Amino acid sequence: MLEIITSPLLQPIRHGFFTRKGGASSGIFAGLNCGTGSSDLAEVVAINRARAAEAMGISPAALVTVNQVHSADVVTVTTPLPDRPRADAMVTATPGLALAVLTADCQPVLFADPDAQVIGAAHAGWRGARDGVLEATVEAMEALGAVRTRIRAVIGPTISQRAYEVGPEFVEGFIDDDRDNARFFANGKGDRALFDLPAFGLHRLRGLGLADVGWTGHCTYSDPERFYSYRRTTHAGEADYGRLLSAIRL
Incomplete structure (x- = not known):
């Protein structure tokens, strides 16, 4: 049985943030691994x-x-x-197509303007979010007739702050962009810091003047039964990891 997380913010547009439950993969990929870039068996993916x-x-x-x-x-x-x-976001106004992104700690972000019947999906890790993938997605939706004051956006399962330890050079890069970005970091052990990726994503989305934005509140790192996590796999010394799929369609 597949497990699909949805958000009322995106209704009535059909969408889903899929967990790893209900898939055919086994071993370290056990569950619904949708990543063609993984070393899982291609036919199983x-x-x-x-x-x-x-x-x-x-x-x-x-x-x-x-x-x-x-x-x-x-x-x-x-x-x-x-x-x-090669890209990290898609938009469409074509019925019958589902836009899907793959993640394993990065933010999957789904967008919808139900009135204009325009949707978008973005893969927004720290680099993509910092470089403007969320803003670029909204601009591309507008080119198809969407109105940003009607667009809603939801961040799906992603790594939470308590699990996202980074080094001082990472923090410096964000502070160099904007001193106010310091708010997205908490003190960790020694010279390490804890980065709040979903809060940063929500901040960027709110700055766009959208109708509503949200996060489902799920942490990929802390729930191995439901989610794949690149960082958790790295800490465990595993050879590879599965990818979660998030999709939206008209």
Whole structure:
């Protein structure tokens, strides 16, 4: 049985932040690993993606993903993509297509303007969020007829502050951008700090003047039964990790 987290902010647009439950993968990937870039068996990943597509009411070919590279690049999608372009966000006004991003601690962000029937999806890790992928997604939605004061955006399961330890050079980069970014860091052990990625994402989204923004409140690191986590895998010394899928469709 698949487990799909939804948000009332995005209703009535069909969407879901999938957990790892209900998939065909085994071992360290056990569950719904949808990452074609993982070392999991390709045919098993295809089964998992097909299950997610069925849950979204579409064919596997209509489940659109990109080659995520931690950029601020956005693709406007009008048909299924035969090749996955290098980008980290997508927008569409085409019914029947589901925009999907893959994450394992980074923020999956789903956007919708139900009145204009325009949607978006972004993969927003610290680098993408800092470089403007959220802002670029909203601008691309506007180019399709969306109005930002009607757009709603929701951050799905992501790593929370208590699990996100970073070094002083990481903090300095954010402070150099904006001194007010200090609010997103708490003191850790020694010279380490704890970064609040979802709070930073919400801050960037709120600065766009959208209708409403939110976070589902789920931490990927602290709930291994439900979520994959790159950082948890690294700490455990495991060879690879699964990827969670988040999708939205018209």
